[in-house]
Amino acid sequence: MEKLEKSVISLVKAALKEDIGSGDLTSLACLEPNPVKAIIVAKSEGVLSGLKPALLVFKMVDSAIVVRPLLKDSDRFSAGDTIIEIEGFNQTVLAAERTALNFLAYLSGVATLTAKFVDKVKGTRCRILDTRKTTPGWRLLEKKAVVHGGGGNHRFGLYDMILIKDNHLAAAGSVQEAVKKAHAYLHSDDLSSQFGLNAGDVEIEVEVTNDRQLTEAIEAGAGRLLLDNQSLESLRQLVTSARRLNPEVKLEASGNVSLDNVAAIAATGVDFISIGALTHSAPASDFSLRVIPQVAAE
Secondary structure, eight states, rough: OHHHHHHHHHHHHHHHHTTTTOOOHHHHHOOOOOOEEEEEOOOOOOOOHHHHHHHHHHHHOOOOEEEEEOOOOOOOOOTOOEEEEEEEEEEHHHHHHHHHHHHHHHHHHHHHHHHHHHTTTTTOOOOEESOOOOOOHHHHHHHHHHHHHTHHHHHSSTSOOOOEEEHHHHHHHHHHHHHHHHHHHHSSHHHIIIIIOOOOOOOOOEEOOOOHHHHHHHHTOOOOEEEESSHHHHHHHHHHHHHOOTTEEEEEEEESSSSSTHHHHHTTTTTTEEEHHHHHOOOOEEEEEEEEOOOOOO
C-alpha cells in the first residue's frame, strides 16, 4: 500500500473517531433507518481535491453506502455543480456528512488557491511550489492538493533533500564549509545505510541573502539556491549574477509572496516560487450535502 493511502486511512479513522465518537445522537434519536439518495454540491467555484478521503469516509461509516463521484481531483467546478451522488441509509449518510465535507472543503481550498497562483505566472519559466508549512498529519494530502491545483512539491520532509539555511550556515561557519560538508555526507556510507539513497538522489539547496553568499554557494557546487525575503530589485540582481556564474543553477524565491506580486517575482527569472500560504492559509471551498426528497408512490 502506498504511503498516501496509509496516510489517508489513518487520517480518516482519526477524523471519524473525533466527530462521531460512540455514535450520532441526533440521527439515532430523530430518524428511522430508511434508504435515501443525496448529493454533494459545490457552493463556490474552484479546483477539486480530497475525493479519496471524502469517499473513504462514507465507506468506513457504512460499507453499504454507494458513492459516485461525477468529477475527479484537479477538475474545476462552479457553484451549483454536483460533485458526488450518494445512496445509503439516512442515519449513516448523515453521520458521515460533516467529516467528508471537511476533507473536500479544506483540500479543494488548497488546490483552488494554488491554481490562482499558477494562473498568475503562466507564460514564465516559473513553477509554483509548496513548503513544509503544513498541518501536522496532513502533509501528503495537502501536497497532493497543491499538485491538483497545478503546483509542484518542494521537499516532503527533512529526509529527501539537503536545504542549508541561515542556522546551518551560522553553525558551519560559512557557505563554502556547509556545502563542503553536505557533499561529503552525500558520498558517505551513512547516506545509503540510513536513508537507502545514493548521492545522485539528493539535491543540495542553499539559502543565500547577498551576492557574496551566492557566488560562494555556486563555486562550492550548490545546484540550487533559495533567495528568501528579497526585494524585486535584489532578486533581479541575484538572478543576473547567478546566471552569469552558472546558467544551469536553479533559483527559488520565497517570502512575502502574494497574488498581487507573484507575477512580478516570476518575471525576475527565478525557476521556482515557494509559498507557505498554499497550505497554511488557503480559504476552504464551500460544499453542502443535500438529501433528495423522495416522491411517495401512489
